[in-house]
Amino acid sequence: MSAGWLRRRFLPGGPLPAPRPSAPRASPVPYRRPRFLRGSGSSPAADAARRPDARPVRSPARGSALPWNAGYAEIINAEKSEFNEDQAACGKLCIRRYEFGAEEDQEWLTLCAEEFLTGHYWALFDGHGGPAAAILAANTLHSCLRRQLEAVVEGIVATQPPMHLSGHCVCLSDPQFVEEKGIKTEDLVIGALESAFQECDEVIGRELEASCQVGGCTALVAVSLQGKLYVANAGDSRALLVRRDEIKPLSSEFTPETERQRIQQLAFVYPELLAGEFTRLEFPRRLKGDDLGQKVLFRDHHMNGWSYKRVEKADLKYPLIHGQGRQARLLGTLAVSRGLGDHQLRVLDTNIQLKPFLLSVPQVTVLDMDQLELGEDDVVVMATDGLWDVLSNEQVALLVRSFLPRNRDDPHRFSELAKTLIRSTQGKEDGPAGERQVSYDDVSVFVIPLHSQGEGGSGP
């Protein structure tokens, strides 16, 4: 992304791509469920043929193990869409030595194993506007991440990242400046995750355009590397650390509400992006004709507090961000403000684009597992918003803490726990109405046990 990119890409006069290419250059992205569900009875056909009262909770076949013996389960929505728009991926992350081309030091090359560094990867993608973007992300993001990590792997395995990445040896250059800035090896992994999300976003943009498809997705990724767990989030999924005496969110949600100031700021700088159809200002409700001339509560991009303004005609336009909580929408269209894809997304019946307001860059948090005295039942629960809309962090922790100690002998207990969590979002059919909140959304859950993390190997 270069300077002036946004202007060139999105503003009048720039090389705006046509809303739709005239003919597809490739076949559409085929619908599928995560690879690791093979043999579990899950099939795309079953999704399309489901009845609302017969939505099965799916998880990997007994006997097929995910990294760290993690558990997984998913359920499709109650006919909100034809397909399950959630996707998941996980696997071992094998980071090879970077090839440096002509000047490479042959002697050093022979000292290096083919797999220089290994880690593990779990990812959830919650699609919207169709399943294509989430499927592409599940197919692609881990490759982008591997490439980005390989580009800096020398620095990652050093005690401190060198100022210069020589390609010849891991020798510290200018350590005093790196020290002063407090740059640590984990900052290179964070940087690689940030770059990987952006690279993956570009791939999705190209692929969807080529296949004449649309859509976007959120992305929540956990990566284990050298004793640390990195959680990168762009969207409204959530990762939660649950231990015996501790609950700790490892991500925060990015929605039009939580990113209000960033979004309003962009509309302030580039009012053209609203094409005169929306107002950048926030009001407690949409204004009507009889509010004209009155003083009403409002908030602009620079304000955390509220003030009053006299209503003018322009204030009656539809608000840039409208609605509360789960109903909050960006430009009346989208419930999330970060994610991958949506390159072609426009406000219905207009040419107003959503993409300039969306960020693909994730927020990354780091959990230093080596610093924790991990218990057998300490887990990270990763789930799409369908779970968190219905269950609070505390309710999830309660379910984790009551389920795991009672099922220590079951080798599939983490998938069983993931299923239990999903079933808790489905209400009780024979119970009194309102006894439980019910999720009609797709829900996908990973349960990652931390205790066995040493066993997976995190070399070199």
Add this chain to the structure above:
Amino acid sequence: MSAGWLRRRFLPGGPLPAPRPSAPRASPVPYRRPRFLRGSGSSPAADAARRPDARPVRSPARGSALPWNAGYAEIINAEKSEFNEDQAACGKLCIRRYEFGAEEDQEWLTLCAEEFLTGHYWALFDGHGGPAAAILAANTLHSCLRRQLEAVVEGIVATQPPMHLSGHCVCLSDPQFVEEKGIKTEDLVIGALESAFQECDEVIGRELEASCQVGGCTALVAVSLQGKLYVANAGDSRALLVRRDEIKPLSSEFTPETERQRIQQLAFVYPELLAGEFTRLEFPRRLKGDDLGQKVLFRDHHMNGWSYKRVEKADLKYPLIHGQGRQARLLGTLAVSRGLGDHQLRVLDTNIQLKPFLLSVPQVTVLDMDQLELGEDDVVVMATDGLWDVLSNEQVALLVRSFLPRNRDDPHRFSELAKTLIRSTQGKEDGPAGERQVSYDDVSVFVIPLHSQGEGGSGP
């Protein structure tokens, strides 16, 4: 501030004011010390005539009481500048009923006292590029704040701010929408503080231009209103709550380092602002010719982590943000990224302006004093950066906790404590070198006791 303001104001083709008006329209802002130091032996002449080894610590004359019996002390820098560029102000804040003009309800008017709501106000301003901006801010900001509060006072005294500010009565309109957004009366005070800082910034810009002067200042303000203490900060001063068992920062600092991403983002959107003279990218040190073609650590606006890039010629330019910690500078010029003034500030020998990168809007924190069981020695310490450069929060708390209990009988103990804090920044002349860190900067300190807060009156 209207949409497109930044572009119209700062970008090529906009109505850029000439760097200096040709002739002054008003006389320069006269130098002075805070009003409440009158009778304390403090005088502007004494500042100019000082010798480095004879810098007195000044505080209000014994017998003159500041709001809540707060203490104050200041010291001028060791000849870094001719004048003390810090300024201070405090006083009672009398908020009157807002005048609504022709339609006003006469009956309601007669029910209102002249002073509708009262609070208190303490402010510190740390000037740079001359004392003028700080003096103007000390003269002006409280009036801006009073005006802004008066504009919304009806909403502030209501249980919940009404959607509509009628001017006739405090009646709730559309309470369900206000409730849903979670808008509270304190949000109106936060909004008023945000607007007051911006209004004051505009006044300073006009006044300095008219009097052919330059300069800027940071602003740290504490306001008590209806049992709450609001702390608004734009710059690198700091307010710290010190209680027997608790230390709590009530502000955070805004410097080129803490606001790196915001500043880089602006340069990404408007590369013209750097006029080809600076690079937006961050490197561990300034790059040199022999870094060309090598891969070095860098960070751009969207990154929290670090990555490597191959050095090009443009990367050798001076960095937008350069240096570490107290030495970090914006465009090689300024150590703070928020504050008032600096409308004419340019990078030395260029036409590159600093103002587009600066924010005048403060961050506001709220301390609900009614929720605290306040002890006799619970205080808020407000001080300019000269204090915090030398003393940590913990060291300040230690000094507070050892001084106050031993001096309960002294009615001037809070000013004595402020003096003690300042003396702790001046080292020991006869002690071994390096025994204590020494501040050569201006230092100004308020010590605000919270225990007597009820006595000051916070009606109506």
